[in-house]
Each structure stands twice: as C-alpha cells, then as structure tokens.
Amino acid sequence: MQIAKKYLTEGLIQFTILLSLIGVRVDVDSYLNGYFTPHEINLGPSSAYIQAPYHSLRDNQDGYSVHPKCPELDYFFASRRLLDQVRTLGSSPRFPTRLNAWLVHQVPDTDRTGTDEPSDNSNVIDTVPGLDSTTTGEHDGQHLPDSGQGECQTTRPCSTGACEEDLQEEDDTKEEEAIVLSQLTQSSTLEQESLLDSRSDSTLSDLVHPHPIDIDQQWSNFLALPVTDLDDLDPLVMERLSDLGSDIGGAISQDVSLRDAMVTRAGLYGAMSERPEGRLAAQRPPPFFRLESANASHSPSGLGLGSGVLPFASVCNATRNVSSSHGTLDGCLDEAVFEQINLLGLEGLDTMESLGSIDPRVLEDLDSDSGLSLESSSQGPTSPGTLEEVSSSSSSSSSYCGDEGGATGYSSEADSIPAKGVAEYTTEWSPVDLSESVWHDHSYSSPAFLHQPSAAMFPHKGIKEEPLSEDEDQSTEEDREMSRDEMRARSMCIPFSALQIVNMPVEEFLEVLEGHGFSSAQVTLLRDIRRRGKNKLAAQNCRKRKLDAISGLQEEVARLHAQRDRLLREKQLTTKTMGAVGQQIQQLTRDVLSRLRDESGQALGSERYTLQCGANGRVVVQPIRKPTVSSTVGSKTDKRKKDKK
DNA sequence: TGGCCGTGTCATCTC
DNA sequence: TGGAGATGACACGGC
Numbered sequence: 001m002q003i004a005k006k007y008l009t010e011g012l013i014q015f016t017i018l019l020s021l022i023g024v025r026v027d028v029d030s031y032l033n034g035y036f037t038p039h040e041i042n043l044g045p046s047s048a049y050i051q052a053p054y055h056s057l058r059d060n061q062d063g064y065s066v067h068p069k070c071p072e073l074d075y076f077f078a079s080r081r082l083l084d085q086v087r088t089l090g091s092s093p094r095f096p097t098r099l100n101a102w103l104v105h106q107v108p109d110t111d112r113t114g115t116d117e118p119s120d121n122s123n124v125i126d127t128v129p130g131l132d133s134t135t136t137g138e139h140d141g142q143h144l145p146d147s148g149q150g151e152c153q154t155t156r157p158c159s160t161g162a163c164e165e166d167l168q169e170e171d172d173t174k175e176e177e178a179i180v181l182s183q184l185t186q187s188s189t190l191e192q193e194s195l196l197d198s199r200s201d202s203t204l205s206d207l208v209h210p211h212p213i214d215i216d217q218q219w220s221n222f223l224a225l226p227v228t229d230l231d232d233l234d235p236l237v238m239e240r241l242s243d244l245g246s247d248i249g250g251a252i253s254q255d256v257s258l259r260d261a262m263v264t265r266a267g268l269y270g271a272m273s274e275r276p277e278g279r280l281a282a283q284r285p286p287p288f289f290r291l292e293s294a295n296a297s298h299s300p301s302g303l304g305l306g307s308g309v310l311p312f313a314s315v316c317n318a319t320r321n322v323s324s325s326h327g328t329l330d331g332c333l334d335e336a337v338f339e340q341i342n343l344l345g346l347e348g349l350d351t352m353e354s355l356g357s358i359d360p361r362v363l364e365d366l367d368s369d370s371g372l373s374l375e376s377s378s379q380g381p382t383s384p385g386t387l388e389e390v391s392s393s394s395s396s397s398s399s400y401c402g403d404e405g406g407a408t409g410y411s412s413e414a415d416s417i418p419a420k421g422v423a424e425y426t427t428e429w430s431p432v433d434l435s436e437s438v439w440h441d442h443s444y445s446s447p448a449f450l451h452q453p454s455a456a457m458f459p460h461k462g463i464k465e466e467p468l469s470e471d472e473d474q475s476t477e478e479d480r481e482m483s484r485d486e487m488r489a490r491s492m493c494i495p496f497s498a499l500q501i502v503n504m505p506v507e508e509f510l511e512v513l514e515g516h517g518f519s520s521a522q523v524t525l526l527r528d529i530r531r532r533g534k535n536k537l538a539a540q541n542c543r544k545r546k547l548d549a550i551s552g553l554q555e556e557v558a559r560l561h562a563q564r565d566r567l568l569r570e571k572q573l574t575t576k577t578m579g580a581v582g583q584q585i586q587q588l589t590r591d592v593l594s595r596l597r598d599e600s601g602q603a604l605g606s607e608r609y610t611l612q613c614g615a616n617g618r619v620v621v622q623p624i625r626k627p628t629v630s631s632t633v634g635s636k637t638d639k640r641k642k643d644k645k
Numbered sequence: 646t647g648g649c650c651g652t653g654t655c656a657t658c659t660c
Numbered sequence: 661t662g663g664a665g666a667t668g669a670c671a672c673g674g675c
Contacts, residue, residue, distance in 0.1 A: 506663070531664095536653060538665055543651085546667090 485529045492522045501526055502533030596621065 485498045494501075501509070509530060513523050590606040598604055604621065612622045 532654065534664070535655080535666095539653070539667080541665090542667055 485525075485532060488525055489529060492525050494518070494522055494526060496526075498529050498533055501529045502537070593621070 489496065489498060489501070496504075496512070504512070509526075512518075513526060518526065586606075589611055592611060593604040593606045593609050596604040596609075607624070609621050609623050612620050614620055
C-alpha cells in the first residue's frame with residue numbers, strides 16, 4: 001500500500017511537471033480541498049507555479065527570441081512550440097473543436113543511455129534553473145516538501161525490480177512519441193506537404209529543435225493554396241489521419257500517474273475565443289468579398305483578388321474576363337458611338353460626293369416616319385426657290401395630298417409666306433445651334449452632320465438646286481424619302497425641317513410659333529413634329545438603356561454564378577478539413593486521457609473527462625457533466641417553488 | 646407565313 | 661402648369 005501510494009504520488013508529480021511544461025498552473029492544495037472544485041494544483045503554500053520561470057519566458061515569443069543554442073531551454077521551447085502550434089490549430093475558430101490543448105511530452109534525443117538518469121522526465125526539467133523540483137530522487141526531498149506533502153516526496157518506486165524496465169520502455173516510447181508528435185504538429189497544419197513528405201527524413205534533433213515555423217505564415221500559405229491544390233490535399237489529409245491513427249498509439253507512450261484529475265469549472269470554451277482569434281484575425285486572409293463588394297456594381301476589379309489568394313483561379317480569371325469584357329463593352333459602346341458619329345459624318349460627305357447619283361435605296365434606309373432621321377430630316381431651311389420646288393413636288397403627288405387632306409392650295413401661300421421665314425431662320429438656325437442639343441442616339445443624328453454645310457446637311461436641297469430639267473424624277477424620290485411629318489410640314493408650308501423643329505431650343509421654338517404668324521394647324525403640326533421627334537429620341541435612348549441594363553444584368557448573373565460556385569467549393573473544402581481535424585483532435589484527446597490516472601490508478605476515460613484549454617494556455621482535465629444532475633436540480637427547484645406556493 | 650427584331654408613335658407618368 | 665424625359669404598349673415593316 002505504501003509503495004502504491006508512493007507510486008501515485010510520484011505520478012502526480014510527474015504529471016504536474018508535465019503540465020508545467022505546457023504552461024498549466026497546477027495547484028495541489030486545491031486538489032486536497034476537494035475533487036470537483038475548480039482549483040489549481042499548487043506545490044507549495046506560496047502557490048507558486050511550478051513553471052514560474054517559464055512564465056516569464058512565456059510571452060517572449062514562445063522562446064524564439066532566446067538563443068537557440070541555449071541548452072537549458074531547448075527542450076522546453078521545443079515542447080512549447082509544438083504545443084502552441086497544435087493548440088492554435090485546435091482552438092482556431094476556423095476549426096472549432098472541443099479540445100483546445102494537448103498534453104505533450106518531449107523526449108530529448110541525447111543523453112539517453114537509459115541508465116545515467118533515474119528518471120526521464122527529469123531530463124527536461126533538471127537542467128532548467130529553478131525547476132529542480134522534479135521527480136529525481138535526490139531533488140524530490142529538496143523542493144517538494146514545500147508543497148506540504150512530505151510523504152509524497154519519496155523517491156519513485158524505482159527500487160522495485162520493474163523500475164528499470166519501465167524506464168527502458170519509456171525511453172523507447174518517448175522516441176516514438178517525439179517523432180509522432182512532430183508528425184502531428186506538422187500534419188495539423190495541413191499545408192506543409194513538403195514537411196509531410198520529409199517527415200521520414202526528420203531527425204530527432206529536428207524534433208528537439210524544431211524549425212521555428214510560423215503558424216501564421218503556415219495558415220496564410222494554406223489559405224493561399226489554389227483550390228486545385230487544396231483538392232489534392234484531401235487525400236493527404238486522409239493519409240495523415242490514417243498515419244496518425246496507426247501511430248497514435250505511440251504518440252504519448254508514457255503513462256502518467258495522477259492521484260487525481262484536476263477538476264475545474266473554467267469556462268467550457270471560454271479560452272477558445274480569446275487568444276487565437278486575435279491572432280487569427282491577423283493571419284486571416286483579406287476579406288474575400290471586400291474587393292468584390294467594393295466593386296460589386298460593374299467594376300472590372302470586382303474580383304481583384306490575386307489568383308494566389310483565390311483558390312479558383314480559373315473562375316477568377318473567367319470573372320475577370322467578364323468584368324473586363326464589360327469594361328471593354330463600355331469602351332465598345334463609346335467607340336460605337338463615335339464610330340457612328342464618324343459614319344454619319346462620312347455619310348454626309350458621301351452624300352456630298354454623290355449628289356449627282358443618290359441611291360434611292362440608301363435614302364430610304366435613312367428615312368423615318370417623322371422625318372427626324374438623319375437624311376430624311378435633311379429638309380432644312382431652304383431658299384424660296386427650293387421651297388417652291390418642294391411645294392411643287394409635294395403638290396405633284398396627288399396621293400400624298402389626298403392622304404394629308406387639306407394639303408392642297410398652299411402653293412400660293414408658299415410663294416409668299418415661307419420666303420421671309422425661311423431666309424430668316426436659315427440665318428437663325430445655324431448648325432452650331434443645333435449642335436448644342438444633346439444627341440443621345442447617334443444613329444439618329446450627329447453634330448458632325450449638323451456641322452456640314454447646308455448642301456451636305458440637306459442633300460435634297462442640293463438635288464433640288466439642280467435644274468429640274470436635268471432630272472425630273474428626283475421629285476418623286478424626294479417624296480419617297482420624305483417622312484410623314486416632313487411632308488406634313490411641307491404641305492403646311494412650314495419652312496423648317498423636322499430635325500430643326502425637334503432640336504431647336506424651347507425658347508426659339510416658342511419664338512417661331514409666335515413670331516411667324518402660323519395658323520393653329522401649323523402650330524399643332526409643329527408641336528406634334530417636335531413632340532414626336534423628342535419622343536423618338538427618347539425611345540431610342542430608352543431602348544439603348546434597356547439593352548445596356550440587360551447586358552449588365554447578364555454579366556452580374558454570370559459573376560454571381562461564378563462566385564456561388566467558388567463559395568460552394570470553399571465550403572466543401574472547409575467542411576472536409578474541419579472533419580479531419582476534429583477527428584484528429586478527438587483521437588488525441590482519447591489517447592491523452594487514457595494515459596492519465598486518477599486516484600485509484602484507473603485511466604481517465606474520454607467518456608468521463610475532457611481536456612480544456614483555459615485562458616493563458618492552461619490545460620485542465622475537466623469531467624464531463626451529466627445532464628441528469630441539472631435536471632434533478634431543476635426538479636428540486638421546481639418542488640421548492642411548488643412548496644412555496 | 647409566322648416569328649423575331651428594329652423602329653416609330655402614343656399614352657402616361659414623373660420631374 | 662407646361663415642357664421634357666422616361667417608359668410601357670402597340671403598330672408596322674423588314675428579314
């Protein structure tokens with residue numbers, strides 16, 4: 001019984017030291033006060049933490065700033081780095097798990113003769129100043145009495161025959177443990193394929209002096225992996241899990257005796273949301289939709305993420321192409337606008353050049369009902385002679401006059417009335433004035449065309465200026481190409497083209513209506529021509545906007561489809577990774593708990609206990625609460641309430 | 646010959 | 661209150 005007690009006592013000390021390696025505050029007194037009270041185990045009445053010297057180094061970048069050659073700290077920082085990496089993995093918000101910390105044990109690779117040291121655990125601690133209170137026999141009696149448990153400070157039951165065999169087994173298992181631990185740490189990052197591949201080449205010294213891999217950088221690299229690489233990583237994850245499953249037995253081979261599992265009611269996951277998040281926030285990649293949202297409308301840079309950040313380079317490129325095509329579309333639209341302007345100008349020039357040989361079909365194409373299209377509206381201010389010709393030509397068309405009804409009988413008036421007005425408004429309505437109007441649709445008219453000389457602007461005029469004797473059939477062609485409004489205007493002896501009527505400013509239009517003695521029919525016609533011309537332009541603009549809106553929506557739909565596919569793939573990948581890491585953590589939790597011993601020497605089962613990582617990196621063994629307790633308490637309270645009633 | 650598309654026009658609403 | 665713009669609806673012609 002005494003031997004068993006000593007064994008348990010030393011086991012407790014070993015576990016305490018083990019916890020101290022990972023920064024756990026252990027309070028033995030609290031344990032003595034009660035089983036289920038969340039206390040910290042303390043080795044002395046001063047409640048000094050056993051790892052106090054390490055606490056001072058804790059914030060020292062986890063020992064990275066310490067000289068790597070420092071032999072006293074190598075073991076400690078090697079363990080701390082590995083542990084922190086695993087802890088960061090376990091407590092990362094990206095992979096929320098129940099386990100936040102790991103109980104690890106780093107085994108040195110040197111001085112492992114198996115006989116020179118009475119206890120392997122002391123290898124880690126003995127050389128550290130201020131931490132001489134280890135399980136070594138000669139030191140136990142010096143430091144542990146401070147804890148007030150003098151009976152526990154006896155030497156480990158190495159005096160028994162099985163002691164040396166146990167030590168030898170521990171040596172062997174610790175080597176495996178170190179290797180597997182390194183594998184675990186590396187595999188937990190899921191992105192160091194090279195490290196995974198080279199794990200077989202890793203030496204023990206590498207494990208003891210692990211490379212200072214920045215976990216943040218690892219995560220950044222992981223998140224920066226293209227999706228193809230991540231997809232390829234899935235089998236690697238499973239492979240690593242299988243490897244871990246096969247090697248997990250040797251991950252922590254040393255059975256740590258524990259008189260009691262420290263019980264604490266620290267926040268279940270309180271620590272999860274504290275430390276790692278700030279770190280993760282720093283290492284978190286840029287907001288994925290930041291650029292998209294910032295340019296969600298139609299910005300070509302809507303997916304301005306680098307292809308390295310986006311694991312879906314193809315989608316990104318496609319979307320970028322879409323965006324760029326949209327930008328190109330805008331450019332094309334602008335180019336088309338100017339191109340049409342140029343074409344109109346060229347058409348005007350062509351018209352000038354081909355005054356003598358106008359193709360009626362071309363004129364028909366350029367015609368419009370309201371006479372507001374480019375060519376059909378070219379019946380601008382004409383000379384009295386021209387107007388006479390137009391009147392004569394119009395009157396010569398019996399069908400037209402019949403359609404318009406009342407168009408006859410104006411020729412006599414036309415001889416007198418329009419002459420003054422036409423001459424007047426020919427001077428008033430310069431092309432410059434018309435160019436001041438806003439031309440929304442360039443197929444309709446163009447300032448370039450308006451800037452052409454009168455002969456160019458109004459090819460019909462040029463034609464009409466030619467003697468009728470030369471080409472008497474031109475009048476019929478003019479009638480064919482004239483719009484209804486144009487013909488109405490001519491029939492009503494209105495000396496303005498539809499284009500002029502439409503594009504003249506309101507003030508001048510009102511002056512025209514008021515200052516020329518137009519009849520009510522003429523005024524109505526002028527207003528109708530203007531209204532129809534305006535509406536025609538508006539309709540063209542409206543249709544153009546509608547088409548632009550449709551094309552923009554189509555681009556938006558394509559972009560959203562690409563975004564949805566990308567998010568789905570990312571979600572799938574994240575789910576896979578979370579599952580793999582969760583299983584890994586659960587397996588390690590079970591393994592750790594199975595190697596811990598309670599007061600009766602029984603292993604702490606994962607069905608009864610769990611590991612929790614509290615604030616400041618404290619790792620505690622916490623019993624799993626049973627819901628029945630709360631239910632009973634609730635029933636009791638209910639009964640009390642009933643009794644009070 | 647019917648469907649599609651472009652265009653002109655009207656009616657209506659809003660500014 | 662009228663003008664101008666926007667837009668839906670309809671008609672018409674061309675393909």
